[in-house]
Amino acid sequence: MAETPSRSVTISAIAAEAGVSAPTVSRVLNGRGDVAPETRERIENLLRLRGYRRRGSRGDGQRRGERIGLIDLVFNDLDSPWAVEIIRGVEDAAHGMDSGIAVSAIHRQASSTRKWLQNVRSRASDGAVLVTTDLDSELRSELEELHIPVVVIDPVGLSDLTVPTIGCTNWAGGLSATTHLIELGHRRIGFVAGRPELWCSRARLDGYRAGLETAGIEVDPELIAPGEFNYESGFRAGERLFDLDDPPTAVFAASDQMALGVYEALRQRGLRVPDDVSVVGFDDLPQARWSSPPLTTVRQPLDDMGRLAVRTLRRLMDSEEIESPRVELATELIVRDSTAPSPTATKK
Amino acid sequence: MAETPSRSVTISAIAAEAGVSAPTVSRVLNGRGDVAPETRERIENLLRLRGYRRRGSRGDGQRRGERIGLIDLVFNDLDSPWAVEIIRGVEDAAHGMDSGIAVSAIHRQASSTRKWLQNVRSRASDGAVLVTTDLDSELRSELEELHIPVVVIDPVGLSDLTVPTIGCTNWAGGLSATTHLIELGHRRIGFVAGRPELWCSRARLDGYRAGLETAGIEVDPELIAPGEFNYESGFRAGERLFDLDDPPTAVFAASDQMALGVYEALRQRGLRVPDDVSVVGFDDLPQARWSSPPLTTVRQPLDDMGRLAVRTLRRLMDSEEIESPRVELATELIVRDSTAPSPTATKK
């Protein structure tokens, strides 16, 4: 957790500590050229270390409980289909407390990360919500230097606990999806896994296993196909599962996108959902509702996770207690039209 | 177009004009309670009129060509599936010029619009990109009072030209989709229209008509079904078209979401895409690629529209010339697997 930013990290405080005058620090801050390299570096270090933030003439800095003005919302990339869901939740909660949100993506190149950080610093937001699958440690330490509260929304991982993290119950979701299929009479249930290096993939897989084992069904490794959460990998996994000698009658895919890939693999084989094969996804992205047939899936409350992130940020800013560094919101099985009783099941 | 903001709308300038002291204006700005109602109102009006923006102690205001720091990106609602596409484009371009973006939604209630505006004002962004289907005139005049450059991204409408607007070639897109189907041998081609009050719906419909007429096919009003751009209306339109005595062999829907609704209507009737019926959409949202079968559609370059909006804003800020108040980017037909030769066509 970042040290509490000292109450008045002003230009003159920094100047005093660096043994220069205030104007010199000001010049460094404004990127003027005429400062000796050593001086500049010394000042820049202090600036970072002390978490300097421009304060205008508002007097004695941020007061406890002061209205928050701007929250940074940071994605790895904006091409994930769940980005909007989270944006909506965060925007909604921020709006409710009269705050704005600054959305940005850390573009791949390391060089640009640095520029991006400078941006965040210069717009002086009051807190940051990070949505990220891979929160590398370098970035994290850079963020600490911002001296603002940070909350991580982490729908896929299970990061370490130095920063409050908001996730969802992946294991329970995997279990409920599998149980749903078993209750429909399915016995051969395929699983399309997510990226193996992410904890959520493991949790969903274990939920699947637990469901089978509870029902006394043996886990057949042949029925577990690798995937990477995206459409294409779901499609390939679907092909693989239905090329088996004894193919499954139902498939649980660890993401909606992979479930849609499975749809396509089935369509190309002339198999129908749900008449021939049942399919369950994970996420409940809007497109799950608009697929044909509408997809039964495990809902991950991304918007609520966004809202909770903002509320947590708020508490952090007010130096209130956080219940727990890791919160997992409940997943929920949404039954639509892609699941039906197993064609091979004994009719009851 | 907003009047150019005067160079130095300072608190004391406002105070002088209002015949009060600077501290009083300051109190109004900071929402302190102890100001006489009439005084407050007089000051608030002047503040709006003169486009007051907090300037800290940066000396003489914004200099021409100064690095831009924050761009406001405003949606009506964040539930539109194309929101991310635009966000990505705007973020990308803004990132490229070391600027951040503040994303917000105007929530429905009028009361909250006012609060939202105050927020925009107080975060002092350097420009605003509006994405909106219904840019009501009240909101627009409020925005003028912000005295910052504004660009409207308008994928659906054709607003009046007091503000630079970026759209796409809806008519040409409608024409190319229809021509594609005709070239595949289809003669009875259904059309699912968009919300009739929006100009883009009209343009797409006219493109459809033009395509038919060019090929010497009579326009059958029965084949034109009403829709509202969303999934449900597409579904209903599909039901209606395929309940006709002489149903179409192909359908062009004025949005991807409606096309997916048509998919579902077809599935429920046991009809297959594209073997029995071809379907074309409009937008090329990511989900078009992930539908089953992947959807042939007219691509609207939403991300490029976002990028262009930022570049236009930049020129406005630098007081450079804008080529044209209304720019339309080209649409492009993306052929995937939802279209095939008409089953009733004479084989060539």
Added chain:
DNA sequence: CTGAAAGCGCTTACAG
């Protein structure tokens, strides 16, 4: 390359 001085825009007690 750096600092002392002047100044800007704003806010905060304080007095009435």
Added chain:
DNA sequence: CTGAAAGCGCTTACAG
């Protein structure tokens, strides 16, 4: 409810 005064954080010439 309002203003004169003091002060804060920062920046901009200017001088060396």
